[in-house]
Amino acid sequence: MTTLPEPPPAAEPEASSKHVLRLYVTGSTPRSTRAIDNLRRVLESELPDSYDLEVIDVYEHPEAAAEHQILAAPTLIKVFPEPVRRIIGDLSDTERVLRGLDLRARDGRADGGK
Amino acid sequence: MTIHTKAMAAQLLKAPSGVAGLDEITFGGLPAGRPTLIAGAAGCGKTLFALTFLVKGATEHGEPGVLMSFEERAQDLVENVSSLGYDLPGLIAENRLIIDYVRVERSEIEQSGEYDLEALFIRLGHAIDKIGAKRVVLDTLEALFSGLGDGPVLRAELRRLFQWLKDRGVTAMITAERGAEGQLTRHGLEEYVSDCVIALDNRVEEQITTRRLRVMKYRGSAHGTNEYPFLIDQGGISVLPVTSAGLSHSISDEVVSSGIGGIDAMLGIGGFYRGSSVLLSGPSGTGKTTFGSQFVNAACVAGQKAIYFSFEESPEQIVRNMQSVGLDLGAHVASGLLRFESARPSLFGLEMHLVLMIRQIEAFNPAVVVVDPISAFRGSESEIHATLLRLVDYLKVKGITGVFNNLISADHHDRNDQSLSSLMDVWIGLHDLQANGERNRGLFVLKARGMSHSNQIREYLLGSGGVTLIEPYIGPHGVMTGSARIVQEAQEEAAALERLDEVNRRHREFVQKRNAAERQIAETREALEREEAELLALETVDERKEEALTASRFAAATRRGSSL
Numbered sequence: 001m002t003t004l005p006e007p008p009p010a011a012e013p014e015a016s017s018k019h020v021l022r023l024y025v026t027g028s029t030p031r032s033t034r035a036i037d038n039l040r041r042v043l044e045s046e047l048p049d050s051y052d053l054e055v056i057d058v059y060e061h062p063e064a065a066a067e068h069q070i071l072a073a074p075t076l077i078k079v080f081p082e083p084v085r086r087i088i089g090d091l092s093d094t095e096r097v098l099r100g101l102d103l104r105a106r107d108g109r110a111d112g113g114k
Numbered sequence: 115m116t117i118h119t120k121a122m123a124a125q126l127l128k129a130p131s132g133v134a135g136l137d138e139i140t141f142g143g144l145p146a147g148r149p150t151l152i153a154g155a156a157g158c159g160k161t162l163f164a165l166t167f168l169v170k171g172a173t174e175h176g177e178p179g180v181l182m183s184f185e186e187r188a189q190d191l192v193e194n195v196s197s198l199g200y201d202l203p204g205l206i207a208e209n210r211l212i213i214d215y216v217r218v219e220r221s222e223i224e225q226s227g228e229y230d231l232e233a234l235f236i237r238l239g240h241a242i243d244k245i246g247a248k249r250v251v252l253d254t255l256e257a258l259f260s261g262l263g264d265g266p267v268l269r270a271e272l273r274r275l276f277q278w279l280k281d282r283g284v285t286a287m288i289t290a291e292r293g294a295e296g297q298l299t300r301h302g303l304e305e306y307v308s309d310c311v312i313a314l315d316n317r318v319e320e321q322i323t324t325r326r327l328r329v330m331k332y333r334g335s336a337h338g339t340n341e342y343p344f345l346i347d348q349g350g351i352s353v354l355p356v357t358s359a360g361l362s363h364s365i366s367d368e369v370v371s372s373g374i375g376g377i378d379a380m381l382g383i384g385g386f387y388r389g390s391s392v393l394l395s396g397p398s399g400t401g402k403t404t405f406g407s408q409f410v411n412a413a414c415v416a417g418q419k420a421i422y423f424s425f426e427e428s429p430e431q432i433v434r435n436m437q438s439v440g441l442d443l444g445a446h447v448a449s450g451l452l453r454f455e456s457a458r459p460s461l462f463g464l465e466m467h468l469v470l471m472i473r474q475i476e477a478f479n480p481a482v483v484v485v486d487p488i489s490a491f492r493g494s495e496s497e498i499h500a501t502l503l504r505l506v507d508y509l510k511v512k513g514i515t516g517v518f519n520n521l522i523s524a525d526h527h528d529r530n531d532q533s534l535s536s537l538m539d540v541w542i543g544l545h546d547l548q549a550n551g552e553r554n555r556g557l558f559v560l561k562a563r564g565m566s567h568s569n570q571i572r573e574y575l576l577g578s579g580g581v582t583l584i585e586p587y588i589g590p591h592g593v594m595t596g597s598a599r600i601v602q603e604a605q606e607e608a609a610a611l612e613r614l615d616e617v618n619r620r621h622r623e624f625v626q627k628r629n630a631a632e633r634q635i636a637e638t639r640e641a642l643e644r645e646e647a648e649l650l651a652l653e654t655v656d657e658r659k660e661e662a663l664t665a666s667r668f669a670a671a672t673r674r675g676s677s678l
Contacts, residue, residue, distance in 0.1 A: 024233060026233060026236065031228055031230070034227075035227075038227070058232070058236045058237075059236060062236050062237060062239070062240030065233050065234075065236055065237040065240070066237050066240070066241070069217045071216060071231060071233055071234045071237075071258075072229040072230065072231055072232075072234070072262070073230055073231070073232040073233040074229065075233065084222070085224060086222050086223050086224065087223075087224040088224070088225050088226070088262075089225050089226040089227035089228055089229040090226070090228045091226045091227055092226065092227035092228070093226040093227050094226075096224055096225065096226035100224035100226065
């Protein structure tokens with residue numbers, strides 16, 4: 001796996017389409033606000049202009065919580081590209097956010113590759 | 115007990131659990147508006163327990179419910195309980211039930227920073243509001259620990275969840291996995307749910323599985339503290355509280371015939387009291403099944419319904435065999451008055467048998483039942499005793515007269531029999547009476563509560579007319595049966611004849627003696643007469659001699675010439 005050239009799989013879909021992300025928050029609590037700010041910061045630096053983010057307030061759309069299996073708040077779901085991933089928390093740990101969005105390899109090898 | 119129950123009910127609002135029998139243990143149900151923890155190992159029936167709570171709540175108590183399932187998908191749940199007759203899709207369509215499957219997959223979840231479970235609360239709250247749910251089940255929260263990790267956040271959120279449930283005023287049931295040795299639940303959920311804790315258990319004893327339930331805690335309420343067996347079968351869940359029936363049943367003065375005239379005559383009231391339990395114990399071959407059959411036959415002839423629970427013979431076999439004693443049980447089966455229920459005793463555990471019996475009785479509503487034999491049940495003595503106690507209590511409450519056959523060893527009373535005695539109102543013992551190279555059958559009434567009864571051992575015959583009691587023969591050495599009785603009777607007859615002969619002989623002797631005496635008297639008299647006659651003769655001779663002497667003296671004087 002390490003011998004595989006890194007850019008091609010990531011570059012191809014990115015070129016054709018944007019990251020689709022949904023962030024589920026609970027009202028405008030400090031934690032919700034923090035999550036939104038943290039996420040925007042990461043996205044602006046890693047995927048400038050190539051993401052599609054929808055922020056959903058579970059209070060206003062409670063049915064969406066069941067529909068999309070939301071349990072914790074805040075929850076970020078990466079809908080596209082596959083695989084679907086969930087990141088829970090206020091997204092203050094940037095490394096984990098990047099890993100969850102598959103923008104960094106897992107198991108800490110992200111730092112080595114950079 | 116009833117007064118106590120009412121007092122408790124007034125103090126604490128309770129929600130019927132929907133699980134048959136559990137409400138009797140908890141004196142009314144689960145704490146209404148508060149959470150209850152159901153703890154048990156895998157396969158104990160936790161989910162089914164919880165679903166029963168919801169389904170019965172929706173269908174029988176007008177309380178819609180929400181099931182938040184963390185383990186099984188809605189579709190799986192629907193399929194799993196359809197065999198129990200729970201129509202989950204129907205309830206969902208009628209807005210009486212919501213199943214929300216919460217998927218928690220650790221591999222999909224990345225954690226970054228602080229979070230809470232507010233979304234879960236919103237989700238649950240939304241479901242509750244949507245159908246006006248009064249009941250909530252969380253099955254099982256353990257999944258959260260594996261999905262989110264056991265951390266302070268989860269712990270704090272769970273604490274908040276239970277408080278939230280209370281604030282919402284829903285009656286909640288939370289299931290939890292049984293923990294390792296000494297721990298009630300794996301993650302210590304009992305720490306949060308302190309109102310009511312019920313532990314489920316599944317044990318295998320003598321290759322028969324028995325599920326048991328125990329109310330470990332019930333804040334603010336009295337509750338049964340024993341372990342109660344419970345069952346899961348086509349009819350759902352049934353808990354069998356041993357003492358649920360109690361001794362508060364009404365009693366009857368009505369008399370039910372035993373079906374055997376001779377036995378009715380031995381009992382002071384001419385039969386059994388309705389609703390009484392009769393123990394019929396005897397070694398094999400004493401005709402227990404025949405007695406039982408005659409009992410149900412009598413009931414059916416009187417137009418009453420009867421159930422014959424047979425654990426050793428098939429119904430066909432009993433019907434056939436009873437024809438030999440002149441009973442046409444097949445006709446009663448055909449007319450719908452008699453029902454046979456046969457099952458191998460080893461097929462189910464004791465509790466299962468009990469519940470099946472009670473279900474049959476509920477469905478058929480008979481006036482009399484026969485259980486043949488109770489000795490077929492497998493299990494520890496105390497368990498059998500407890501099971502029978504429940505059955506006896508149940509029958510009493512229902513006013514059903516029950517005859518329980520019990521096979522005992524030929525050396526008469528088993529300990530088992532003795533311990534059963536306290537449950538029974540009437541106890542009839544059947545015995546082998548072996549003497550003089552033959553085996554006869556005798557019966558006697560060991561006890562009959564509330565009635566005078568014969569104390570005799572009565573011989574009986576099993577013949578084409580059924581059971582016939584023979585008039586008792588009581589000789590100088592006790593009751594005699596069979597040929598001994600016949601011999602004794604002959605001997606007595608001979609003795610009587612002998613006595614008669616003796617009298618006759620003595621009479622003859624006396625007559626002879628008297629005749630002899632009379633002869634003697636006659637002879638003596640004759641002798642006296644003879645003597646008298648002789649004496650008389652002698653006297654005559656003397657007179658003649660005197661005369662002659664006088665005459666001679668005169669002649670002599672004359673001859674001498676003297677003058678006289």
